[in-house]
Amino acid sequence: MAVVIERADQLILNYVSKAADAAHGVLSADQRLDFAKRLRARIEQERRGSQNAREVVRVLERFGDPAALVAREAHRLAERKPAPDGTAVLPKVDGTPGAAHFPAIRDDAVLPPSAAQHVRLARDRLSRRPGRGMPLAGLRRAVMSSANPMTTEGRDAVTIAREHPRETVAMALLLVAALTVPFNLPAVAIFRVPVIIWAIGAVIVLVSDSWSLRDRLVGISAPIVGYGLGGVVIGGLRVGSAAGFDGFFTEFFNVSGIMFMIGAGIGVVLLAYRLFNVS
Structure with a gap:
């Protein structure tokens, strides 16, 4: 309220x-x-x-x-x-x-x-x-x-960022996580750098009350769904049925990073849209 x-x-x-x-x-x-x-x-x-x-x-x-x-x-x-x-x-x-x-x-x-x-x-x-x-x-x-x-309730990107700094930082972290995928940075312990950055942004999104629970879950899960499901589907389509598990895993890792980036972009667009129209 x-x-x-x-x-x-x-x-x-x-x-x-x-x-x-x-x-x-x-x-x-x-x-x-x-x-x-x-x-x-x-x-x-x-x-x-x-x-x-x-x-x-x-x-x-x-x-x-x-x-x-x-x-x-x-x-x-x-x-x-x-x-x-x-x-x-x-x-x-x-x-x-x-x-x-x-x-x-x-x-x-x-x-x-x-x-x-x-x-x-x-x-x-x-x-x-x-x-x-x-x-x-x-x-x-x-x-x-x-x-x-x-029409936009008197708001633009600068106004939204000033009114919701925490949410803006969270969306920025999700984008940074996606942008670091192509650099193949060394892992920290057993975790890849994009995953660590995504996890920090996801926590900030989860504790925010500016989005509904559904929007929060969809926004932070989109990169992971893209990585897992997208990697399996696209990798499977690219390798076909005759290449075996080695060929499948090779194609999976070739496309899963790109699918993670696409999922992160979709998640941030959804969160930004919902934040823009928050009532």
């Missing part, structure tokens, strides 16, 4: 961070801080206490592009009129002058033509602005530039 709550909260934090990052150069520091606080409050209001990650994603989809929210906020601030004493007066919201103004969402009223034009201009300005804020923000935006962030 704690993992699910952390996942839902992280989605909101990521979304608000993107909005704050988009506000650089558009809003002043104080305006940006106030905007982020009110945006978070509005999201929490629409969230209604839900800890379901998919429900939170649907809420964030209703808010739309963070850059558009920044543009609306900039337009709202530009329309503020100075009072006779020089102070700023907020426009009326729900009939109450100076009431807290939350960023609009897609369910709100359609923007008037002047505001819509302001949104387009702000988006053009933001698209030309170099990446700031989070580390590797430019690279992250480049990787995700062709995708709808809400």
Whole structure:
């Protein structure tokens, strides 16, 4: 349950961070801080206490592009009129002058033509602005530039690695185990180096609660199944029925390492896919 709550909260934090990052150069520091606080409050209001990650994603989809929210906020601030004493007066919201103004969402009223034009201009300005804020923000935006962030729940490989460091290390170890097979490294005691590395990664996978038990068992057993069953089947097909046991074992060891590598790759792909879609 704690993992699910952390996942839902992280989605909101990521979304608000993107909005704050988009506000650089558009809003002043104080305006940006106030905007982020009110945006978070509005999201929490629409969230209604839900800890379901998919429900939170649907809420964030209703808010739309963070850059558009920044543009609306900039337009709202530009329309503020100075009072006779020089102070700023907020426009009326729900009939109450100076009431807290939350960023609009897609369910709100359609923007008037002047505001819509302001949104387009702000988006053009933001698209030309170099990446700031989070580390590797430019690279992250480049990787995700062709995708709808809400389609992937606002996540990419960097985000997943930061949120699940232990699981990322485990998958990396499984890949390293596969990549060391062709080097035929000397055995440690009676164990081959790829097997040792695989065993360490398998233990980390088994103790993780980010995958179901079934996914964990399939992910770590894929290399071994590939090595054993794949080696037997492919080796048997290659040697035929007339070569005897010596020929069979020769072909088995020729192909079993490759099958171990293929199995490890399949296992890591499955684990990564399940981790990406964890709820």
